Amino acid sequence: MNNIYFICFFVGLFGVSYESCFYQIFQSDSCTASNGVTIPVGADLRIPEKCLDCSCSAGSPGQAAMGCCVYGVHAGIMIPPKGCKIITEADGCTPKIVVEGDESKLCAHK
The missing domain is CATH 2.20.25 (N-terminal domain of TfIIb)
Incomplete structure (x- = not known):
């Protein structure tokens, strides 16, 4: 209790804040963020102009998976x-x- x-x-x-995330699969050994930056597998990237935190991980052979989450005030509903x-x-x-x-x-x- x-x-x-x-x-x-x-x-x-x-x-209260809710986080919003999205994922994308690439047919390559790296990921490409929405701002055009290439992220190698195992790396993270913060895109402050969009309030995004992204990371690239290995998927199936020849694939990479990128997950991005919005952070801060753009993450969702915040109730003060x-x-x-x-x-x-x-x-x-x-x-x-x-x-x-x-x-x-x-x-x-x-």
């Missing part, structure tokens, strides 16, 4: 605590939870 309280505490503290709102940091991806009436103050949680 204590685990439920712990989970509810953190959901209330940070809001009452009296707070979500703004983004300068990178356009990282969420920052602030007081509704004063964006210079971080939201205090109880």
Whole structure:
């Protein structure tokens, strides 16, 4: 039962966020990200202008598989605590939870 309280505490503290991921198979020994960058098998790539984290892994012989997940404010629905709102940091991806009436103050949680 204590685990439920712990989970509810953190959901209330940070809001709710859902992650969105997609996968693609390539008929080669590497992956090509949406920005045109080739990723070798075993490598990761962050595409900050799209708020994406991607990784390339080996698939069947002669194939590679790339998985990308959206991160930050673009990852899905985020619900801030009452009296707070979500703004983004300068990178356009990282969420920052602030007081509704004063964006210079971080939201205090109880």
